[in-house]
Amino acid sequence: MTAGWSKDQxxxxxxxxxxxxxxxxxxxxxxxxxxRLADLGRNLxxxxxxxxxxDVERKQRRGIVKHLKRVLERQVRGSTLHPFGSAETGxxxxxxxxxxxxxxxxxxxxxxxxxxxxxxxxxxxxxxIQTIGRAKVPIVKFTDPTTGIPVDLSLxxxxxxxxxxxxxxxxxxxxRVKTVALAVKHxxxxxxxxxxxxxxxxxxxxxxxxxxxxQSVEAPVVPNLQAGEPRRIESYDGRTHxxxxxxxxxxxxxxxxxxxxxxxxxxxxFVQHPWDERIVSLREADxxxxxxxxxxxxKAGPVKELQxxxxxxxxxxxxxxDPFDLQHDxxxxxxxxxxxxxxxxxxxxxxxxxxxxxxxxxxxPVDGLTLAPDRPKGLFDDLQGMxxxxxxxxLATKRAELSVAQERVDALVAEREESIRLSKxxxxxxxxxxxxxxxxxxxxxxxxxxxxxxDEAKALRDAENKRLVLPKSRIEEELKRLYHTLTNEVDVFRxxxxxxxxxxxxxxxxxxxxxxxxxxxxxxxxxxxxxxxxQREEVKKIRTLExxxxxxxxxxxxxEPGLKEVRVRSGDVDEYDRRANxxxxxxxxxxxxxxxxxxxxxxxxAFLKGGPQRGGAPRRGAQRGNGRGGPRRPRVDVKEVxxxxxxxxTLSLADLGALLDQGGLPGAKQDGTQSKRHRxxxxxxxxxxxxxxxxxxxxxxxxxxxxxxx
Ligand code: UTP
Numbered sequence: 133m134t135a136g137w138s139k140d141q142x143x144x145x146x147x148x149x150x151x152x153x154x155x156x157x158x159x160x161x162x163x164x165x166x167x168r169l170a171d172l173g174r175n176l177x178x179x180x181x182x183x184x185x186x187d188v189e190r191k192q193r194r195g196i197v198k199h200l201k202r203v204l205e206r207q208v209r210g211s212t213l214h215p216f217g218s219a220e221t222g223x224x225x226x227x228x229x230x231x232x233x234x235x236x237x238x239x240x241x242x243x244x245x246x247x248x249x250x251x252x253x254x255x256x257x258x259x260x261i262q263t264i265g266r267a268k269v270p271i272v273k274f275t276d277p278t279t280g281i282p283v284d285l286s287l288x289x290x291x292x293x294x295x296x297x298x299x300x301x302x303x304x305x306x307x308r309v310k311t312v313a314l315a316v317k318h319x320x321x322x323x324x325x326x327x328x329x330x331x332x333x334x335x336x337x338x339x340x341x342x343x344x345x346x347q348s349v350e351a352p353v354v355p356n357l358q359a360g361e362p363r364r365i366e367s368y369d370g371r372t373h374x375x376x377x378x379x380x381x382x383x384x385x386x387x388x389x390x391x392x393x394x395x396x397x398x399x400x401x402f403v404q405h406p407w408d409e410r411i412v413s414l415r416e417a418d419x420x421x422x423x424x425x426x427x428x429x430x431k432a433g434p435v436k437e438l439q440x441x442x443x444x445x446x447x448x449x450x451x452x453x454d455p456f457d458l459q460h461d462x463x464x465x466x467x468x469x470x471x472x473x474x475x476x477x478x479x480x481x482x483x484x485x486x487x488x489x490x491x492x493x494x495x496x497p498v499d500g501l502t503l504a505p506d507r508p509k510g511l512f513d514d515l516q517g518m519x520x521x522x523x524x525x526x527l528a529t530k531r532a533e534l535s536v537a538q539e540r541v542d543a544l545v546a547e548r549e550e551s552i553r554l555s556k557x558x559x560x561x562x563x564x565x566x567x568x569x570x571x572x573x574x575x576x577x578x579x580x581x582x583x584x585x586x587d588e589a590k591a592l593r594d595a596e597n598k599r600l601v602l603p604k605s606r607i608e609e610e611l612k613r614l615y616h617t618l619t620n621e622v623d624v625f626r627x628x629x630x631x632x633x634x635x636x637x638x639x640x641x642x643x644x645x646x647x648x649x650x651x652x653x654x655x656x657x658x659x660x661x662x663x664x665x666x667q668r669e670e671v672k673k674i675r676t677l678e679x680x681x682x683x684x685x686x687x688x689x690x691x692e693p694g695l696k697e698v699r700v701r702s703g704d705v706d707e708y709d710r711r712a713n714x715x716x717x718x719x720x721x722x723x724x725x726x727x728x729x730x731x732x733x734x735x736x737x738a739f740l741k742g743g744p745q746r747g748g749a750p751r752r753g754a755q756r757g758n759g760r761g762g763p764r765r766p767r768v769d770v771k772e773v774x775x776x777x778x779x780x781x782t783l784s785l786a787d788l789g790a791l792l793d794q795g796g797l798p799g800a801k802q803d804g805t806q807s808k809r810h811r812x813x814x815x816x817x818x819x820x821x822x823x824x825x826x827x828x829x830x831x832x833x834x835x836x837x838x839x840x841x842x
Pocket of ligand 1: 216217218219223224225228229231289292293295296334335336337339698821
């Protein structure tokens with residue numbers, strides 16, 4: 133077997149190659165000394181503390197879940213958000229992700245829902261948003277911007293909720309489950325062996341291996357929680373699953389120490405287990421034979437693939453059965469190199485434990501492995517240690533930037549409104565009441581009448597054109613030819629037949645009618661063109677009349693990248709529509725920028741106020757809703773928001789608004805910094821202000837008109 137391995141492979145996988153060719157003699161299970169186990173026991177206690185998330189991080193995680201629950205359940209009607217995975221089972225590591233499952237009733241278009249979720253998350257400022265619609269379970273991956281904690285959000289992943297329940301039940305049975313599982317998961321992560329996307333096993337699969345080991349040691353530490361009565365049978369996605377989780381009474385756990393269990397884990401799976409013969413199954417008393425599950429060992433196998441003898445090693449290389457989805461082999465993601473890496477590493481660990489190699493050396497991250505960032509940041513971490521003057525100066529800068537950002541949004545909103553209005557004006561669809569001065573209204577009225585005339589001219593022209601089958605030049609040519617034929621002197625030797633003469637006459641009259649039709653069509657077209665020109669001139673008048681208002685924003689608009697490309701040149705309807713659409717896209721970015729700055733201003737203000745740290749009775753009205761009801765505006769639980777802020781969790785604008793309201797933030801509204809309620813309304817209010825100005829000038833009072841498409 134030694135033959136066929138390259139030099140690189142030999143240096144990368146010396147143990148596994150040795151085991152295959154029989155030259156490696158792995159230590160036996162009883163090779164571990166008592167002293168070594170005692171040491172290991174102490175090390176594992178320290179390790180558990182080290183790899184577990186701090187209280188702050190746990191709170192941050194809870195904050196992320198709470199916030200997303202509120203946002204997403206509101207955005208996807210009838211949905212419920214559930215956390216699952218290690219954070220729920222208790223097997224969470226310090227740098228683990230947050231696993232969430234959105235249960236959506238009647239999920240017919242998962243990709244559409246994924247897209248919607250991605251948009252919602254983007255508007256909430258989450259980072260690195262990535263949707264994976266083709267996976268068995270549709271998923272959106274993203275990162276919480278404040279803490280840097282990654283989040284996996286899957287859709288209708290009901291079985292994952294069930295296996296979380298099962299693993300949680302095992303963890304609750306005995307503290308050794310957690311100690312061993314955390315150590316194994318940590319080892320797998322550090323050594324690059326827990327990445328299903330890179331061809332090794334998932335953290336979940338490692339957990340299943342740990343549980344199966346604890347269940348099957350000589351004196352089991354945990355029983356089989358899926359055995360017994362009554363059974364729970366459930367249907368998901370049209371498939372039936374036995375999702376029974378029972379809590380048997382009277383089970384007497386074995387007394388092996390966590391250190392023994394941890395060490396024997398490596399002996400069991402990397403020295404002893406007959407991978408080619410048995411399936412790892414949490415659900416069955418003994419690991420069943422592969423033939424029982426129709427999961428035969430692959431004919432080729434990883435060794436042949438690594439040696440280049442075959443292209444693919446085949447399926448079920450390790451055969452680890454999912455506890456509920458019996459069709460699902462958790463090793464299906466394992467690739468040949470991943471298999472060799474994890475087998476090599478397992479043997480290395482076992483040897484090291486027996487040799488007395490320092491545990492920290494055995495757990496050192498492999499070369500080139502970039503680990504997730506350390507403990508996520510808190511909301512005010514970057515400000516700690518800064519003196520108040522510096523923070524105040526920073527706040528002043530951010531307020532100024534926010535004020536410019538607000539002006540940019542106002543300028544774009546106004547510009548978009550104008551494009552829409554002019555497009556409507558060109559189409560004659562502008563109504564009298566749509567926020568215009570008297571001069572503009574007069575022009576608009578003319579535009580409407582003219583647009584109707586233009587439509588009529590166009591319709592008449594098109595109706596004539598429909599009847600014309602030949603171009604004008606051909607009609608005239610044909611007419612001349614026939615006229616000549618019909619009026620020339622007749623050659624007595626070639627007198628045309630009566631039918632022929634009749635046909636020529638009738639064709640001649642037909643062409644004459646066509647010619648008249650063409651002339652009429654030209655006249656209608658000409659009229660249409662003339663009307664269009666007048667229309668354009670009149671629209672120009674509106675633009676001139678609106679110049680004053682535009683002037684205020686002119687400089688800001690000049691700086692807008694992307695607006696130049698959609699400048700209106702010919703004054704066609706399409707041009708105005710294109711410009712309005714482009715502005716809508718630009719507005720999205722500008723609003724995001726405003727939101728970001730506004731959050732930053734809120735954060736700095738909260739810091740200067742001693743904000744989240746300080747309590748204080750809520751001011752009257754601090755928790756009022758938006759005053760309009762409506763599902764999109766939640767009531768803010770200020771206590772919960774404060775807790776989240778303390779732990780650096782994500783805060784929405786509504787949260788910050790409520791927080792600031794409670795702390796009392798004089799100056800925030802005087803200097804132009806608005807609460808979420810106000811900011812969200814600001815565009816509509818700007819439009820409404822303009823309309824009211826017009827009304828006041830006219831000395832009238834009344835109901836404000838609606839702005840187009842706002
Ligand atoms: P992970 O592999 O991330 O496991 O799968 P984990 O134990 O939660 O690990 P970390 O510490 O957060 O990285 C997350 C959850 O996804 C489901 C399980 O519920 C698991 O707990 N899952 C994962 C499956 O149902 N099937 C799989 O093949 C993988």
